[in-house]
Amino acid sequence: MTELILSTGNIVSGGPSIIRKPGAFRSNLELTNSLRSNFLAAQEDYALEQAENSQSDDVNGNSDGSTNGTTNGTISGNGVANGVALDTGIGGRPPASVWTARRDGALYVPAIDWDAHGLQEEPAQYDITAKLFFLPGAPVSQRAQYAKQALEHVLRELRAPAVDLLIVSFPGMSFEGDCEWEADKQNAGQGNEDEEIATWPVIEELHCAGLAKKLGLAEYGTEKLSRFLQKVQVRPVVNQINLKNCCNVPPPLGKLAKEQGIDLLVHSDCTDILPEGTLRELLGPGLSGAGLLADPETGAGGLQGDLTPQWVVKYTAVVRDRGVIENKGYFAGAELAEE
Template sequence: MTRIILSTGNIVLDGPSIIRKPGASRSNLEFTNSLRNNFLAAQQDYAGVLQNGNGHTKENGQSNRPAPEVWTEKDDSTLYVPRIDWLSAGLQEDRAQYEITVKLFFLPTASPEKRLDYIREALRLVAKELGVDDVDLLIVSFPGISFEGDCEWEADKKNATMGNEEEEIATWGLLETLHQQGLIQKLGIAEFGTEKLRRFLDQVNIRPAVDQINIKNCCNVPPPLAKLAKEKRIELFTHHDSPDVLPSGTLRELLGQGPQGAGVLADHENNSDGLKGEIFPEWVVKYTAFVKNRGVIENKGYFASAELLDED
């Protein structure tokens, strides 16, 4: 088994960006495009390390990519795609100047029993990338939950029966422990409508500070949800994140041998070079470091994890 860690690096390319209202595009497009850009940049950076025939892939009519071992890094059973320059990581100012927000997506192809490992690894990578010891807010996104319908009332009603509440409560308990340890200052959830949120609040020890919902495909925030959030002092945020941020097919395309692939995985159809086996996305984490006194984003990016079950 090989664990693959993907990273976008800092996608704020031309210095800190001013905070703006989110547009209509969903974050999976930003995520996948940023991964492709980072893969290409790493391949170009390391393209001159080895000469043709000694570290480059053979001509295949598509490209002459550097071999994966040139621009990726293997650490025991973990493969970093691309390799990460940790020496250049860190923020420019003191930690107190930032508000650091993290959103962790648990993916449907991953095991709920491993979520503590996923949480710790995601936080470890973000902390190392930003050079910090804690985050201000972690919003957790569970699989199988959405907030979509022809109107807010329909979306709210459908939402009440979604997800797996037993798994969600158990995972929240893990986050509560990390909050008590000071690693996470505030906790948040995503896509919890009125009834789902009400039941959730009855079963947790630490209430979420934030409920983030996507109302792109309905209309407005349902009045009952707005009322409940106000009563419980929960902030309601909206977002445009995709409910399916990293499908298995998209991941295989990103890492495969195609024109837009990174050349890390072998194709199913032929005997091409690359790692062989079934790949299962586990989680995606999005992080943002916001400079409070200047109102700008200094660092924004993504990490993702997948498990590759190697072929014998």
């Protein structure tokens, strides 16, 4: 078994990964585009470093004394950066061993220089929100580990002692229908209520440990929220819903939230945020992949085995006084059962 930890880095400083238009449908393009961009950037950084080292060798010891000029870190299809032949892996890419890293039993894709990360000001100056997606297909029994791991990575990335709000998104949940009443009715039978209730004490522990100041849920309609509140000790103070097909909050849900002191927030996150096929494409040997996985037809190069996405966490750090997002990104966890 190989545990994979994927990261996007700060997608605010790296530029927009997708232009969102008002009213656009939910998608996972922000996550997938940001991951793909970060993989490529890590590979190009290696190409730049190797090309510079090769040029230095040319200047100091080549028989013809030639150099190759300034490098820009771009990798060509045959593994050449500005005329310098590189040590390449699958598809002309740098081998995974130089742009990924193994640490604490996990493979980080790409490798992370934690010393270069963190917020510019003191954490108290920010509103930090993390949204944890438990993915379908991952063992429910491991959710305690997933939650702690996800939050740990966010806090380390931001160098913060806690997040202000931790929102939990369970699989199989949505808030869609021809109208707000229909969406609320359909929501009542979605998800797995027993698993959701059994998972919540894990989230409560993070709150009691001071790592998450407030807790929230995503995609809970009136009936599900009402039943949930009766069975938990630490109650959520936020409920995130998507109104893609509906213009208004269902009146019963608005009434319940007001009575229980719960804030209703609107979001545009994708429900099925990281399917197995999408993750395999991101890491695969194809033109849009990172070349980490072996060719499925020939088995040549890379890792092989069954790939299971387990969790995704999205985080944002907003400068409280200015309302500006300074840091935003994603981490994702997966397991590769190697053949």
